[in-house]
Amino acid sequence: MSGEGSKLKYYCFTFRSITRAQSASRRLDALGIRHTLRRTPKSVSPNGCGYCLRVGEREFGPARAQLVGYQAIYLQTASGAMEELSS
Amino acid sequence: MIYLDNAATTLRKPPTVAAAVCEALRRCANPGRGDHPAARAAAETVFGARALAAELFGAEPEQVVFTMNATHGLNLAIRTLVRPGDRVVVSGFEHNAVIRPLAALGAKTVAVSGFLFQPEQTLAGFRAAVTPDTRAVVVNHVSNVFGYIQPLGEIAVLCRERGVPLIVDASQSAGAFPLSLRGLGAAFIAMPGHKGLYGPQGTGLLLCGRLPEPLLYGGTGSLSRQTQMPDFLPDRAEAGTLNVPGIAGLAAGLRFVKQRGTDAILRHESRLRDRLCSALREEGLRVFSGEQMQSGVVSFCREGVDCEALAEAYAQRGIAIRAGLHCAPLAHRSAGTEETGTVRASVSAMNTPAEIEAFVRATREILKKTEH
Numbered sequence: 486m487s488g489e490g491s492k493l494k495y496y497c498f499t500f501r502s503i504t505r506a507q508s509a510s511r512r513l514d515a516l517g518i519r520h521t522l523r524r525t526p527k528s529v530s531p532n533g534c535g536y537c538l539r540v541g542e543r544e545f546g547p548a549r550a551q552l553v554g555y556q557a558i559y560l561q562t563a564s565g566a567m568e569e570l571s572s
Numbered sequence: 573m574i575y576l577d578n579a580a581t582t583l584r585k586p587p588t589v590a591a592a593v594c595e596a597l598r599r600c601a602n603p604g605r606g607d608h609p610a611a612r613a614a615a616e617t618v619f620g621a622r623a624l625a626a627e628l629f630g631a632e633p634e635q636v637v638f639t640m641n642a643t644h645g646l647n648l649a650i651r652t653l654v655r656p657g658d659r660v661v662v663s664g665f666e667h668n669a670v671i672r673p674l675a676a677l678g679a680k681t682v683a684v685s686g687f688l689f690q691p692e693q694t695l696a697g698f699r700a701a702v703t704p705d706t707r708a709v710v711v712n713h714v715s716n717v718f719g720y721i722q723p724l725g726e727i728a729v730l731c732r733e734r735g736v737p738l739i740v741d742a743s744q745s746a747g748a749f750p751l752s753l754r755g756l757g758a759a760f761i762a763m764p765g766h767k768g769l770y771g772p773q774g775t776g777l778l779l780c781g782r783l784p785e786p787l788l789y790g791g792t793g794s795l796s797r798q799t800q801m802p803d804f805l806p807d808r809a810e811a812g813t814l815n816v817p818g819i820a821g822l823a824a825g826l827r828f829v830k831q832r833g834t835d836a837i838l839r840h841e842s843r844l845r846d847r848l849c850s851a852l853r854e855e856g857l858r859v860f861s862g863e864q865m866q867s868g869v870v871s872f873c874r875e876g877v878d879c880e881a882l883a884e885a886y887a888q889r890g891i892a893i894r895a896g897l898h899c900a901p902l903a904h905r906s907a908g909t910e911e912t913g914t915v916r917a918s919v920s921a922m923n924t925p926a927e928i929e930a931f932v933r934a935t936r937e938i939l940k941k942t943e944h
Contacts, residue, residue: 502794502807503604507619508633524607533796536604 494562496545496570497537498555499525506536509552516551518544529559529567574891574927578767579716579744579869579918583892585770588824593772596820602813604793614816621823622806625777628830629761630752637778637809638819642743643669644787645762645778648809649739650710652785653759654679658707661698661736663722664906665715668899670741679707688907689862691723698727708737708759713751714744717903717916718860719845719869721749728756737782743767744867746777747829748838753779760784768837768920769829771822774815784809837921841868844919844928851932855939860907860914871907871914877942879913885938886915891931893917 500506510522518540525535535556540548549558559567575583596617601610603618622633629636639645646669654660656678662670664685674681684697702709709731713724724740731738737759742751747768753761759782765775778784786801790811795802802808829837845868849861852872860871873879883895895915897904904910917931 501802501804502634502792503615504619504622504634504806505804507615508623511623532798534793535795 494542494560495539496542496548497523497525497529497539497559497561497567498548498552499529499535499537499557499559500555501535503536505554506538509538509554512551513538513540513548516547518547518551520544520548526561526567529557529569574930576917576919576923576927576931577892577894578920578923579898579916580894581764581766581773582768582770582920582922584920584922585772585821586824586828588828589770589772589821592824593817593821596817600816600820603816605791605813617816617820617823618814621819621826624823624826624830625779628751628826629746629777629779630754631779634805635753635780637780637784637806638814639762639776639778639809640774640815641766641776642741642762642764643776645760645776646670646710646739646741647673648778648784648787649760649762650674650677650708651787652782653708653737653739655707659703659705660708660710661701661706662710662902663694663698663712665712665717665720665722665903666710666900667712667716667741667743667903668901669743670710670712670739671902674710682706683902683906685902685906688718688860689720689865691721691726691865695723695726695730698730702730702734702736704734706734706736708739710739710741712741712743712903713749714742714867714869715900715903716744716869717898717900717914718862718871718907719744719867719918720862721745721865721867724756728758732757744869747825748834748841748867750834753781757781765818765822765825769822770825770921772818775818775822777822778809780805780809786811788812832921838867840921841919841923844868844923844925845870847925847928848917848919848931851928852935855932855935857935857939868919869916870918871909871916873909873912873914874939874942879915882915882938885941886931886934889934889937891934 600614603614746763765771792807879895
C-alpha cells in the first residue's frame with residue numbers, strides 16, 4: 486500500500502471487511518495505483534467497523550475501473566465532510 | 573530422536589516457522605480491530621497468510637478461514653451442510669473428526685467401507701452409495717492410518733454430476749499433494765496447519781466453496797452494530813481474536829511448501845516410504861502397502877505382538893511412531909485391523925534416508941528380542 490500524499494479531496498471506497506479491503510488493496514498495489522487502507526470514518530459506517538481504500542483525485546478513475554466488491558464510494562472534502570457518490 | 577510420527581504432527585519445522593511466531597508475538601496486536609501500527613502489522617500478517625494459502629489451494633483469499641485444526645474445520649463444514657436424519661456418504665477411511673460430528677448430529681452415515689488401496693472399487697462404491705437423497709459426501713483424501721490415496725478427483729466429478737456437496741478432509745494430503753478448491757468444486761476442504769504445512773499446532777484452514785454456518789458467535793471487527801454474524805467470508809466463521817502468532821508461523825510453513833514444491837515433497841516422502849515398506853517386509857512384518865496409491869504413511873504389525881508394545885520398544889530406542897487405532901476405527905474396520913490396531917510410521921519432508929536406515933536397524937533389534 487502506498488500513500489496518496491497530501492491533497493484537498495479524497496475518495497473512499499468502503500468495504501464490509503478488512504479482508505475484502507486488503508484484497509482490493511493488493512489489486513491496486515499490483516497496478517501501481519496509490520492509495521491507503523484506513524478504517525472507514527464512523528459517519529459513513531452505520532453498521533460500524535468497516536475499512537476503506539482512500540485515493541486521491543488523480544487515482545480515482547483508475548481505481549474505480551479496477552475495484553469490485555466495495556460497498557460505496559464517498560468523496561471526502563477538505564473540510565472532512567463525506568458525500569456519497571452515486572455508483 | 574528419530575521422529576516418524578508426522579501424520580500426527582510434524583515436530584521438525586523449517587526454522588522460519590518459530591522465527592515468524594516470535595516476530596508476531598513481538599509486533600502484532602489484534603487484526604482488523606484498529607488502525608494503529610501494531611493492529612496493521614497483525615492485519616498484514618494475517619492477510620499475507622490468507623493470500624498465500626489461497627494461491628496454494630486454488631481459492632480466493634476471502635474463501636480461506638483460519639481454524640484451530642482440521643477437526644474444527646470439519647465441524648464447521650459438517651454443521652453447515654448436515655441436519656439430523658440426513659444421509660451422508662463417507663469413505664471407509666474417515667477419522668473420528670468426521671464420524672463423531674455426524675453421529676452427534678444424528679446423521680445417517682453410510683460408509684463406503686473396505687477397498688484398501690483399490691481406487692476403482694472405492695469409486696464404484698461411491699457411485700453406488702451416492703443417491704439423489706444424499707445430503708453430503710465426506711472423503712478423507714489420504715488415510716491417516718494406511719496412507720491410502722483415495723480417488724478424490726473422480727469422487728469430486730461424481731459429486732458435481734449428482735449435485736451433492738463434497739467435504740474433503742485434507743489432513744494428510746495438504747502440503748504433499750496438489751489441491752485446489754476451484755479445481756475440485758468442493759463445498760469445503762479442511763486441513764490442519766501443523767502437519768504437512770509445517771505450521772504450529774493450534775492452526776488450520778478451511779477452504780470454503782460456500783458460506784459456512786458459524787460455530788462460534790462474537791466479534792469480527794465488521795458490522796459491529798448487528799447482533800447477527802456477518803453473512804460474508806471469512807468473517808462469518810472467524811469470531812473472536814485470531815491466533816496471529818500461529819498464523820504467522822503457518823505462513824512461514826506455507827512459504828516452505830511453496831518454495832520446495834508439493835511434487836518434490838511427495839517424491840521425497842515416496843522414496844522414504846518405499847524403503848520403509850520393503851525393509852519391514854524383509855523383516856517378516858505384515859506391511860500395508862499400496863505403492864503409487866500410498867502417501868508417506870505406513871502401517872504395519874507383527875502377529876502375536878501387541879502394537880502398543882512394539883511402539884514402546886521403538887520409543888525406548890529413540891524412535892517416535894504411533895500405535896493403536898489412530899482415532900480412525902472405521903479405517904481399521906475397512907482393513908480388518910480394528911481388533912489389533914497397527915503401528916504407524918509416517919515421514920515428512922524433514923526425514924532423511926539415514927533416519928530410515930536407523931529405523932530399520934532398530935526394527936531388526938526389536939524383532940530379535942521378541943523372538944527370544
